[in-house]
Amino acid sequence: MTWIAVDWGGSNLRAWLMQDDTAVAEAGDRSAGARTLNRDEFEPTLSKLIDPWRSTWGDRPVMILICGEAGSREGWFEAPFAQAPCTPRTLAPTRVPTQDAGLQVYMMPGLSQLRPKPTILRGEETQISGFLASHPTFEGVICLPGTHSKWAHVSAEEIVSFETTMTGEMYDLLAETSILRHSVAHGDPDGIAFDEGVDVTLSNPERLVTEVAAIRASHVLTGATKTAADARLSGLLIGAEIAALKPYWLGQQVALIGREVLCGLYARALSKQGVPADRFAAGPLTQAGLFTALGTLD
C-alpha cells in the first residue's frame, strides 16, 4: 500500500512517501511548524508539500497519517487524547475534515494522563509505538528529549505513565530572550562546562535557579567564554531534568529517542549515574508507529 507519513511538530513539518513500511521519498518544511500556522494554513501547506507525489494515486484519494502538535487545540484539528495507561499499538487515528476531497487525512490522538500528575503529549505516542514494534519485550523507560521532553514508563507493551519537562523551550527562552542572551552563544559543546553543569543540578537540583543567574555574572566578571556558558546552561537544565525524573530511571534500562546530538548529551549525563542508554533516531520510529496505526484502519 502507498501512503504518506507525516510528523508535524511545533517547529517543523516532515513527510515521507511510504510503500508499506518503507520510506521511498522525503519532504520537509522547517518554516511550517504547527505553532507558526493559523488553522486554515495547514491543509494548503501540506497539500503543496506532497504535490510532487500526488500522481502516484491517480484518481484515488491520497492516504495521509499525521502525528504531532498539528493535532493540538492550537493546531489543525484537535484530535481527542487517548488516556494512559494504554497500549500504543492499539491507538487509532481520527479522520480530519478537509476542503480537498482527494485527501484522506487521519490524525493520531496524542496521550493524556491525569494521575499522578496532569500531563499530555502529541507525537511521542507514535514514536513509542514504533519503538515497541521492534522491541516488544522492552521493559524500562523511554526518554524523548526535545522542546518538551517526555519520559515514559513502559511495561508489557503498555505506557504505564509519563512525565513532561519544558527543558528545550526553557533553554531557548534563556539563551535567546533573557538577560543571558548577552552571555551565551551556540558553539561546539564544551565537554567540561556541560559536565560541570550536569553535576551541579543532578546532585543539588535546588541550585538551578541561582546557578542559571550566575552564568551572566561569570561572563561579566571573569570573561567566561560564551560557548562555555552555553554548554554550562545546557548542562544545568539537562541535569535538573534528570534529577527531577530520578523516580523514572533509577534501576531501569533507558531508551533515548530523538536528535542525535541531544540524545548524546542525555546519554552522557545519564552515564554519570551509571545508567546506560541506547539511542534511536525519531524518523524511522515515527514511520513504524504510523504504519502500526494504519493497521487499525483496515
Added chain:
Amino acid sequence: MTWIAVDWGGSNLRAWLMQDDTAVAEAGDRSAGARTLNRDEFEPTLSKLIDPWRSTWGDRPVMILICGEAGSREGWFEAPFAQAPCTPRTLAPTRVPTQDAGLQVYMMPGLSQLRPKPTILRGEETQISGFLASHPTFEGVICLPGTHSKWAHVSAEEIVSFETTMTGEMYDLLAETSILRHSVAHGDPDGIAFDEGVDVTLSNPERLVTEVAAIRASHVLTGATKTAADARLSGLLIGAEIAALKPYWLGQQVALIGREVLCGLYARALSKQGVPADRFAAGPLTQAGLFTALGTLD
C-alpha cells in the same frame, strides 16, 4: 542642598527632586527602562524628564545621582563594580561624561562578588545602604524580590555575600512567551493555588521542572482557570527561589525590600517556614542610599 535622585532600572526610570534627604517632587518614565534604550538615548531621556526642575539651579550645574542598570555594560555608562564584602555607606559614585556641561551626573558602582559564586547587582546596593542608614544594627538577610531577585547577608553594616535568581524574568518568559501563555492570565492572586505551588517546590525543589510543565496539561485536561494557573506558576517559582536560598534565611531575621504586592507574596511564603519578614518600600530607601553616597562626594 538641592539635587536629583534617580533609580534607573532595566524596565523603569524614576527621578526625585531632593532637598537634602527629602523628596519634594517625583517624575517617572515607564517606557525608558535601561534595557530598552541605546547608549546615546540615555542623556536626552533624562534631560527631558528633569527639565521642569532645571530652573531650580539657575546657571549652576544640576547635581544628579543615579543607581541601577543604567550603570551596566549595556546601559549608559559602565560604572566599575565595588566588590563584596563591603560597607554600603562607603560606596562612592563615578562621574558620567555628558554632552550637556550643565549636568553633573554620577553613577553608583553596583556590586560584584566572585566567591562563593559569581554574582552581580546594580541598584540594590543603594537600597541596602539606605536601609542600613535607618537600621545600622540590623543583622540578618535582606531580600529584594524582582526581575532578578537579590538576597544579601548583612552583618556589622557590611554586605558579607549575596545571591541572585532570575525569578521575575523567568515568570515573565513563561507566562508571556512560552507554551504556558495559552494557560495563564494575570488576575487576583488565587491564595490556595499560590500556596500549593510554594509548598511543592519548597519541599521538593527538584520538581520545579515537571510541575511547571503540568500547568499546561492541567489547563488542557481539567480546565483549571487561567488565573489559578498564574498563581500556581508564581508560587512554584517563588517556592523554588526560597528553597534555593535556604542557607541564607535559615535562622535569620529577614527584611524584604520592593514592590508591595511582590513582597507580600515572599512574606507569605517565608511565613510558612516560620520566618517573619519586615517589608519596606524601595523608593525612600533608594533616596536615602543616594543621599548617603552624596556625602562621599563632599
